[in-house]
Amino acid sequence: MASQPVHSDSDDGMDEFMDRFTTQRYKKGFSETNWEEEFNKVPMFMKTAPEEIDPQSYPELACLQSIIHDEDRPPEEQATSLKDEGNAFFKEKSYQKAVASYTAGLKKKCGDRELNAVLLTNRAAAHFYLGNMRSALNDAAAAKKMKPDHLKALMRGVQCCVELRNFSEAVKWCDEGLAAHPADAKLRELRAAADKHNRAAERDARKAKVQEKKLRGEKEALLAAITDRGIKLLQPAKSRRHGSGSEDEDEPASAAIAQLSLDGLSSREVTGSQVFLDERGSLHWPVLFLYPEHQQSDFISAFCENNCFLDHLAVMFEELPTWDTDRKYSIQNLQLYFEDEEKEKLYEVDPEAPLLKTLQRKRFFVKAGTPNFIVLVNGSLFCKQFLSGKKIHKL
8 A cells, every 4th residue: 555645744834835935025125225224224234333222123233232231241241342332333433422331331340450441541532532631531540540551541641631731741641651661652752742842831831920920010000100190090890979069179089989900991991092101100091082062082092191182182173173064173162171970060171281180180080091071162052052050160
């Protein structure tokens, strides 16, 4: 009797499956449009690692990561895997991710000092390229403390100190490195450059100190000259307290003059000029002339205290200004005043008197480092209207 063929369970439906396989298109295969995207999901062919690893989208990568970070393995193995991961990110210039991997490796707190020193040094390098110089220097210092002769840590420390312009500290790092590696050419080169920068920085610091001392001396001499002349500076930051009501010009100043300081000489910020003391001991002030009738002004950057007002007015009005359409601002018609804002009073100025005499008057306060004066045409309609109702102190 002929034997019958025996079919195992594994053969059930195989013929049917093969028929379908040869006649139907595989729906989950790579297509011309998605093959690059699909290849990039395979760890071996990935060009860049994803920001977040979703097991559904990247099952193979999630599996590898679970193997790498297997918490059941010894801390040394886990730290080594994280170090390698950080190195891979570093090569891709993904420095933030590299820092995260090295940090995770350090958190394993393995007992291998050599490995921990490498993790710190590598993290220092990643911080360095991110521009985090302080963090990089801290990591290099920690690695050096853990392994004093670690060449890469020593070099990274030098580079960080140079970037932070702490050249004297860079020299110290080089000396420590050369003590352990006396023949290292790169360290010698770094030390020579750091020492050169350090000597230049020290020279610049000495020059700055001398210049600062000189400027301080000039300022003290300037303030002493102003004080000796009895000139009062109105401090811009100080509040003023009102006077007792007396209108006598010889009354002691009631404005908040306080201690004389350079706060009252702030005109350079506004006008570009400031009072100065010349080699003969004379003060030169920036002075502002105001013409309220026409809303115009004139500025003299250096009015010598010994010159009278007419010296400048003669030059200023040698030709009548274009805004003087009525042709009335001739030098013989001009009247000068200064204003005491605290007492709301105008004081007439003698145009033939030197500037110093006016600045020394009891109720004159130099505001913002620039004396200013009001110029009016004597007898004009505007002059009468402007002075109407104001308290005037005549000469």
